[in-house]
Amino acid sequence: MTTWLLLLAAPLALLWVTLLSWSRREELRRMRAGRAEQEQARARGTDRARLQYPAVDLSRCIGCGICIEACPEEGVLELVHGQAVVAHGSRCVGHGKCAEECPVGAIAVTLGDLSQRRDIPVLEPSHESPHTPGLFLAGEVTGFALIRTAVEHGRMVAREVARKLESLPPVEDPGVLDLLIVGAGPAGLTCALEARERGLRFAVVEQDSLGGTIAHYPRRKLVMTQPVQLPLHGRLARSEYEKEELVALWEDLATEHDLPLQTQTRFEGVERDEDGVLGVRTSAGRFRARTVCLALGRRGTPRRLGVEGEDLPKVASSLIDAQSYRGRRVLVVGGGDSAVEAALGLAEQPGNQVSLSYRGQAFTRLKARNEGRLEAAARAGKLELLLGSQVQRISTDAVKLAVGEDGRRLTLPNDEVFVLIGGEPPFALLERCGVSLDPADRLPPPVEDEDPSLVRGLALASLVALAAAAFAFAYQGYFRTPLAERPLHPEHDLLRPAQGMGLVLGALASLLVLANLAYLVRRSQALPLTFGSLRAWMTVHVATGIGALLLALLHGGLVPRDTSGGHALWGLAVLVLTGAIGRWLYALVPRAANGRELQLDEVRDRLAQLSGNWAGSHRAFGERLEAEVGRLVDDIRWSGGLGQRLAALLIGRRRAHRHLRDLAATGRREGVPAEEVDAGLVLARGAFDAALAASRYEELRGLLGSWRYLHRWVAVAMVLLVLAHIVTATRYADLRWPWSEGVLP
Numbered sequence: 008m009t010t011w012l013l014l015l016a017a018p019l020a021l022l023w024v025t026l027l028s029w030s031r032r033e034e035l036r037r038m039r040a041g042r043a044e045q046e047q048a049r050a051r052g053t054d055r056a057r058l059q060y061p062a063v064d065l066s067r068c069i070g071c072g073i074c075i076e077a078c079p080e081e082g083v084l085e086l087v088h089g090q091a092v093v094a095h096g097s098r099c100v101g102h103g104k105c106a107e108e109c110p111v112g113a114i115a116v117t118l119g120d121l122s123q124r125r126d127i128p129v130l131e132p133s134h135e136s137p138h139t140p141g142l143f144l145a146g147e148v149t150g151f152a153l154i155r156t157a158v159e160h161g162r163m164v165a166r167e168v169a170r171k172l173e174s175l176p177p178v179e180d181p182g183v184l185d186l187l188i189v190g191a192g193p194a195g196l197t198c199a200l201e202a203r204e205r206g207l208r209f210a211v212v213e214q215d216s217l218g219g220t221i222a223h224y225p226r227r228k229l230v231m232t233q234p235v236q237l238p239l240h241g242r243l244a245r246s247e248y249e250k251e252e253l254v255a256l257w258e259d260l261a262t263e264h265d266l267p268l269q270t271q272t273r274f275e276g277v278e279r280d281e282d283g284v285l286g287v288r289t290s291a292g293r294f295r296a297r298t299v300c301l302a303l304g305r306r307g308t309p310r311r312l313g314v315e316g317e318d319l320p321k322v323a324s325s326l327i328d329a330q331s332y333r334g335r336r337v338l339v340v341g342g343g344d345s346a347v348e349a350a351l352g353l354a355e356q357p358g359n360q361v362s363l364s365y366r367g368q369a370f371t372r373l374k375a376r377n378e379g380r381l382e383a384a385a386r387a388g389k390l391e392l393l394l395g396s397q398v399q400r401i402s403t404d405a406v407k408l409a410v411g412e413d414g415r416r417l418t419l420p421n422d423e424v425f426v427l428i429g430g431e432p433p434f435a436l437l438e439r440c441g442v443s444l445d446p447a448d449r450l451p452p453p454v455e456d457e458d459p460s461l462v463r464g465l466a467l468a469s470l471v472a473l474a475a476a477a478f479a480f481a482y483q484g485y486f487r488t489p490l491a492e493r494p495l496h497p498e499h500d501l502l503r504p505a506q507g508m509g510l511v512l513g514a515l516a517s518l519l520v521l522a523n524l525a526y527l528v529r530r531s532q533a534l535p536l537t538f539g540s541l542r543a544w545m546t547v548h549v550a551t552g553i554g555a556l557l558l559a560l561l562h563g564g565l566v567p568r569d570t571s572g573g574h575a576l577w578g579l580a581v582l583v584l585t586g587a588i589g590r591w592l593y594a595l596v597p598r599a600a601n602g603r604e605l606q607l608d609e610v611r612d613r614l615a616q617l618s619g620n621w622a623g624s625h626r627a628f629g630e631r632l633e634a635e636v637g638r639l640v641d642d643i644r645w646s647g648g649l650g651q652r653l654a655a656l657l658i659g660r661r662r663a664h665r666h667l668r669d670l671a672a673t674g675r676r677e678g679v680p681a682e683e684v685d686a687g688l689v690l691a692r693g694a695f696d697a698a699l700a701a702s703r704y705e706e707l708r709g710l711l712g713s714w715r716y717l718h719r720w721v722a723v724a725m726v727l728l729v730l731a732h733i734v735t736a737t738r739y740a741d742l743r744w745p746w747s748e749g750v751l752p
């Protein structure tokens with residue numbers, strides 16, 4: 008029998024090792040591609056977002072990749088060294104799906120490092136200005152651009168105002184409002200609906216029309232709203248609306264709930280009157296309110312090119328309906344998504360000749376799908392890309408541009424010009440209203456707690472453990488009895504595995520196993536199960552795994568036997584143990600590898616900066632040094648097989664130092680000063696050592712990565728053993744439920 012088991016085990020073990028090696032090679036390939044994408048993003052300047060930014064806590068990330076699958080935008084996140092890292096941060100528009108789906112709370116959509124930024128208002132957590140009590144900000148003006156976030160801001164501000172006014176004495180003057188809302192976009196309208204629901208006296212002023220910035224989006228533009236809950240209306244039926252549908256919905260709500268909305272009214276400033284009430288100056292007169300919510304947006308006044316002819320009637324700062332322009336020679340100026348979408352929409356119209364002018368040499372702020380559509384349209388000849396160009400003069404029938412580094416002149420015959428280069432944010436207006444933009448005034452960021460899902464899961468498991476211990480203590484007489492003597496014990500019919508409470512405990516353990524495995528179904532993005540957050544499911548996963556083991560142990564009478572049930576119990580115990588060890592390993596080792604990658608990035612940046620400061624032949628030497636370092640680093644980091652990687656670790660340093668020494672000798676012969684050569688070598692060796700350290704950690708992580716596969720195979724084996732135990736018990740055991748046999752005391 009042993010011989011047959013060995014013959015069966017040998018090919019299975021070899022197959023498992025082969026699959027593991029193939030998986031590891033594929034992982035390295037994907038990791039290399041992800042790291043290359045990250046470096047390309049850094050080179051193009053698309054690694055950082057202007058506003059929202061996904062921040063990954065490497066001490067928590069377990070490398071499940073769910074955040075990447077959940078993100079609606081392409082290429083924002085990549086997996087490197089078994090953890091999520093930001094690649095194209097500029098493509099993040101703040102959906103927050105990555106943070107919602109992360110099972111361990113390792114990612115958050117934030118505004119990044121605010122220590123040096125002067126474009127984000129300083130606010131309390133309630134969105135009230137600490138320097139001007141009663142003045143609140145909501146929506147895009149705070150730095151968050153997503154509609155769903157604006158809706159949340161508007162609702163939160165109205166609730167905070169209602170709470171704040173409850174503690175203040177009433178104002179007898181009927182001309183004083185409880186709340187004045189400036190702006191009728193998503194944040195302002197939601198704030199107004201919430202204020203109406205809470206019975207506040209309020210008014211809304213808007214410098215344009217209802218809908219704010221969204222009302223000026225191109226015709227039929229899809230607006231990502233995600234599931235949102237509007238006061239007095241409820242949850243929106245869909246997660247995606249065209250601009251016209253969303254504005255029509257808001258118009259209906261404004262009419263239905265009689266919102267006091269005053270459009271075409273420009274906000275000019277706010278100051279505090281002698282009686283403590285806020286006085287708000289507008290183009291239509293002065294309002295007095297106890298609190299004010301500024302939901303202004305960030306676009307402000309459209310930016311201007313500052314060139315001759317910009318005031319001609321054919322020049323516009325927005326495009327509402329591309330279908331209105333046919334058979335026209337059009338120039339679109341700008342490099343953001345609005346400019347690209349306008350150019351693409353105009354290029355689809357019959358007879359149009361469309362050119363897109365952007366001052367940069369490459370687009371750095373585009374969504375991936377817009378970038379792909381633009382490249383396809385340019386290849387098909389539907390529009391002309393003028394990168395590195397600037398408008399010099401606009402006339403009635405032409406536009407003159409300077410193109411390229413040499414500034415060569417280009418004259419385009421032209422009928423229409425759309426200048427879509429954003430707007431001047433209302434920061435000066437905010438500061439005049441008492442809102443600080445000074446980073447020194449910001450509160451320190453909150454200290455993050457430990458992984459909440461793990462803590463909650465362990466807390467629930469602790470409660471189950473206490474209950475199991477109490478149960479075992481209550482029936483300790485039976486559980487202390489030797490196994491052979493238990494059939495004679497008076498509580499045997501109650502606690503034996505096939506009858507009474509013992510059977511109930513086994514059934515509960517099986518249900519917990521099913522609940523534990525349901526986590527795998529929930530985390531799969533290919534399946535439609537979306538009930539509950541993944542963080543809550545991770546809590547359930549931890550708690551049910553430990554709880555199932557404890558209940559199964561009680562079901563077996565605290566004595567694992569040499570039966571299918573005993574084998575299933577041991578399998579469950581090994582599964583819990585491998586899960587706990589794997590959770591610890593994946594939180595520890597990858598963080599070190601990615602930390603070394605960050606160090607490598609810093610060293611390479613310093614090397615590039617150093618060589619960039621050299622001139623002539625010296626710069627050529629610096630570029631060769633950079634290229635050699637890049638080649639050596641890649642040889643270490645992404646070697647394919649285990650043998651190649653071990654060879655790189657063992658002999659890579661000697662070979663690299665020999666290459667660098669030969670390159671340094673060449674530099675000295677070419678007349679590069681010795682101090683510059685030495686400085687470059689120090690940085691080159693630092694980059695190589697950082698890559699070597701990262702490779703060592705990565706090799707360790709790769710070896711430990713097999714733990715995940717071990718955990719999965721143990722889970723499969725445990726499920727098979729549990730099924731075998733259930734089938735065996737159903738067929739051969741004398742199962743008697745307590746409620747049918749009356750065995751409960």
